[in-house]
Amino acid sequence: MDLDQLNKEQREAVVHTEGPLLIFAGAGSGKTRVLTHRIAYLIEEKGIYPSNILAITFTNKAAREMKERVDKLMDISASNMWISTFHSACAKILRMNIERLPEYKKNFVIFDSDDQEKIVKECLKELNYNEKNFPPRNVLSVISRAKDQMITAEKFMEKNMSDFKMRKFADIYKLYQDKLKKNNALDFDDMLLKTVELLAYNEDILKHYQDKFKYIMVDEYQDTNYCQYKLISLLARQHKNLCVVGDDDQCIYSWRGADIGNILNFEKDFSGAKVIKLEQNYRSTKTILDAANHVIKCNYGRKSKNLWTENGVGKSLIHYNGSDEREEADFITAEIERLGMEETREYRDFAVLYRTNAQSRIIEEMCMTRGIPYKIVGGFKFYDRKEVKDIIAYLRVIQNPTGDLSLKRIINVPKRGIGIASIEKLENHAKVAGDSIFDALLELEEIEGINAKAKKNMREFYRLIVELMAMSETLSIAELLKEVLERSGYLKELEDGEDEATESRADNIRELLSAAIEFEKKNEDRTLESFLEKLALMSDIDNLDSSKSALTMMTLHSAKGLEYPVVFIAGMEEGLFPSQRSYFEDKQMEEERRLMYVGITRAKEKLYLTSAFERTIYGHTTYTTVSQFVKEIPKDLITRI
């Protein structure tokens, strides 16, 4: 194996295979390269079986890339090696073992944030709590933070007995969890939490995975939360061959429970850990790196490190301040066209980054006017669309008819004359009998107060589901999808619709169909279960394909791990970036600054910072001041326009 193309530190990190290893990898210092070489080294030089390696990444996209790069480095295939995200690794473990946890069944479903919100709303209704006092999103974030910390509903209750409001949160949490169980569902946080529980309480299962994963690697370690830390420590306890890679300066997810302490305390937690710092940057010009270093220096409590590069000085940064967001967008798009001509750059060389998704719209409009091809990462996702979720709900019910939430979603979609009142009566009956709604559909004679017409429609619906369930035994997913569309009347409803929205809805359904075909082509496990799981765990960034050349727009968060020759960071204004919400706490302000650091270091050759003197947000126009982050960059590195 050829290790000559690596620098001294990189090489050291590759060959240090035994015992705990912490790699501090600055932005653009070639950490993916180190990880892929390390995997190849383990297999080719050390004779380790691929199946004994576990590599955890942050996104599916990163996992896929890593797999491809490892494959390229080696002669043998790495197909039975686990290179995946935390969530899909946990999904895999749970599929095989979840029945060892009381109350969960093998065919569990994964609830996304939409499902979660619906469940919380149900809880509030039942508990008679006001949505104004307990906004579902707030409730969910409290629950989610608790789960990150591995605080169960019961523990949460104990902890918060004395606080009037928090006790109510505890009530909601408890009921929420009960409802998930009733739906045989796990939310994203549960996937991790339940895996840790499974391993912690079942010595034999733990032993099995400890023995299997003799070598463990974790990417983006700075963004792990307590639960993920726990999972990793459990698995690595046996062999202690744990290699984590991260950069404390790029910790940008503390709002969802990431604990920067995990990386800062690694040496304490894993005694005898070796620490290697990768400080040579191969990505950016001196000027860009200089700017990044100056900004991040304003943070306290960092591990000392200093990124340097042998790259050239490059071009000066540019700060453009337009009169309003329209002018800002105009400048960005004009500049992209100009550079396209003068420097013969392709559209794929550019990225526009921003703090909030809402900022994309005006830039998008301007791209359309100028005929610049673009793609937007994040924001409203394909699988969030109503019609797609409807059809997925059908699949979920077929796979697991006792999932009340999905069943309620489709029982009257398309309209089949089963109204809210009737559904409530049905649900009530189910509740009293301790059954699912699906079961209650068989006991219609016993239910009073539903009119005969509705009952008839319910019977027909029941028959439809049973029919589809039978078909699912033999049909492929794509074929099953077609039957669902046909027999449910969903397709007909779409065809009858006249407005232009129906056309795009039909398009989306076709898109789902081709996703199913694609899935069956690419995967060995073609079960409905695994298809649904794949959909649930997919994130938007995973779809980012670079086949056609287009400008990329996304949030600064989504941009982590990516790089572009020319980068624009838009909306460099106080209150927007840094966000208003971060003013109250130094810690949060520091996280904003790390986000800025991440943004700057995405750029290879040219970096633009743009702002607007006047900005309209949610209908309100306000005057702005230029972001403090711009001022933290030395003046001589920036040209003002």
Next chain:
DNA sequence: GGAGTTGGCGTGATG
């Protein structure tokens, strides 16, 4: 039971 309208409210980033 269902379609259409209104008024109030929140509006950061995600697997």
Next chain:
DNA sequence: CGCCAACTCC
């Protein structure tokens, strides 16, 4: 500005 719950009307 866009969404959702609540309300009105058929």
